[in-house]
């Protein structure tokens with residue numbers, strides 16, 4: 001035979017091997033069959049014998065008959081995704097001894113008969129998400145002892161029969177999120193001794209029975225966020241020795257019993273954000289020694305007890321933003337040696353203690369934005385060797401000599417673009433200026449008891465020859481007057497009673513680029529204050545060069 005003819009034979013054979021029969025309206029790829037034709041009127045009868053995975057997407061048949069898949073005993077996975085199937089005959093899944101994974105998501109059925117899954121003894125994963133299930137019959141999972149994952153998210157479940165999960169001793173994941181559960185039978189989860197993840201997020205739970213998690217000794221993650229919990233029974237988490245992550249955010253918790261977390265020695269993450277907490281007791285976290293992430297934002301905290309975080313030597317992220325904290329005790333963060341990120345934004349802080357951050361040598365990020373801070377004490381970041389991001393915007397910064405420390409710290413260690421939205425709130429002549437864009441010499445203090453400062457405009461905004469720093473001395477004490485010109489470029493402050501005696505000293509700006517005061521110049525300012533107006537005239541007479 002001619003070699004070309006041989007080749008032809010060979011490719012024909014190859015073709016024959018891959019064009020195995022595939023049901024109409026479906027695609028077959030090796031052992032997987034995908035059916036997505038709307039015209040499909042029922043589960044096809046001619047599914048290839050060795051198919052292991054069968055997926056229906058947006059098909060429109062509504063009934064799945066008795067033993068509909070029994071011609072395909074090799075199936076390990078059956079999926080219905082957004083299909084119209086809602087009527088499942090009692091033994092619909094009969095004859096599938098190897099089925100491990102069954103998913104019916106986005107269907108419109110609201111109930112299931114107790115026997116529908118009765119033959120699925122080897123099922124390990126059952127997903128019934130985003131259907132319209134309102135009730136589940138007590139015996140639904142009776143024959144599913146092998147189940148490892150059960151997903152019931154996004155249904156309309158309001159309550160569950162107390163013995164529903166009775167046979168599920170191997171279950172590791174249970175998802176009941178986004179239902180309408182308002183209460184849980186106290187014994188409901190007792191059989192789930194292997195459970196590792198329990199999701200109850202976004203339900204209507206307002207109370208939890210004391211013992212509801214009492215047998216979940218293997219639980220690692222518990223989601224209770226998005227409910228209406230206001231109080232928690234003091235022992236409710238007391239048996240969760242393995243718990244690592246606990247989500248309690250977006251509830252209405254206004255009080256936490258002192259011992260509530262005391263068994264959670266393995267807890268690494270705790271979210272309490274979005275509750276109504278007003279105080280944190282000192283011993284609350286005394287036993288949660290493994291905690292690495294703690295969020296308490298969006299509560300109503302006004303202060304925090306000095307010892308509240310005393311045991312959290314592994315904490316790396318602490319979020320306290322969006323509270324009403326007016327005061328932080330000097331030692332409140334003392335023991336947080338591993339802290340990397342600290343969020344204190346959107347609170348009512350007016351001052352910070354100079355040693356507040358002293359022991360936080362690993363701190364990299366600190367947010368102080370949206371508080372009422374006017375300045376930060378000198379040296380406050382002295383031991384924060386790794387700090388490079390400090391968010392400062394939204395505070396009424398007083399841009400005078402007291403801000404000099406923060407300013408030079410920003411210059412040295414921070415990205416200059418980072419606080420571009422951080423403005424001076426005062427003094428009047430610097431109001432609205434971007435803090436990191438100031439000149440260091442602009443940070444002067446006009447008001448002191450026996451010394452007053454006076455500053456002409458910075459070299460950028462003035463004509464050469466008028467660049468002076470003026471220090472005026474006056475002798476008496478009393479309440480202060482601050483005089484300034486309408487542009488706010490010249491400020492003179494003095495004590496009210498004796499403002500008439502002013503002793504003004506003039507000195508040239510060292511880096512103003514002008515050659516000292518060796519030529520004649522004179523300038524006048526009309527300055528106003530609540531004590532009245534003054535006219536200041538400064539004249540310099542030329543002397544022989546240099547001085």
Ligand SMILES: *[C@@H]1O[C@H](CO)[C@@H](O)[C@H](O)[C@H]1NC(C)=O
Nearest residue numbers: 109110111112113114115137
């Ligand atoms: C499901 O509910 C419908 C109406 O709500 C009812 O007629 C039907 O008998 C129920 N089926 C099962 C299996 O409970």
Ligand SMILES: *[C@@H]1O[C@H](CO)[C@@H](O)[C@H](O)[C@H]1NC(C)=O
Nearest residue numbers: 240241242243263264265266
């Ligand atoms: C942490 O969990 C392990 C089991 O994973 C347990 O043996 C141990 O006692 C727990 N530690 C604490 C402090 O509870």
Ligand SMILES: *[C@@H]1O[C@H](CO)[C@@H](O)[C@H](O)[C@H]1NC(C)=O
Nearest residue numbers: 265266288289290291313314
């Ligand atoms: C703290 O973290 C270290 C390193 O991750 C870990 O070895 C240690 O066990 C943790 N301490 C506690 C109390 O969890």
Ligand SMILES: *[C@@H]1O[C@H](CO)[C@@H](O)[C@H](O)[C@H]1NC(C)=O
Nearest residue numbers: 330331333334335355358359
């Ligand atoms: C820093 O930690 C040490 C113990 O490691 C402690 O003695 C000291 O008081 C802490 N400093 C501050 C300011 O809290």
Ligand SMILES: *[C@@H]1O[C@H](CO)[C@@H](O)[C@H](O)[C@H]1NC(C)=O
Nearest residue numbers: 301302323324325326347348
């Ligand atoms: C915190 O500041 C807000 C205004 O931002 C104010 O309404 C609230 O009363 C203050 N709370 C406390 C405790 O100072």
Ligand SMILES: *[C@@H]1O[C@H](CO)[C@@H](O)[C@H](O)[C@H]1NC(C)=O
Nearest residue numbers: 518519520521540541542543
């Ligand atoms: C400065 O003024 C004095 C007299 O008032 C005059 O003699 C001198 O020439 C002036 N110098 C300059 C540089 O204008």
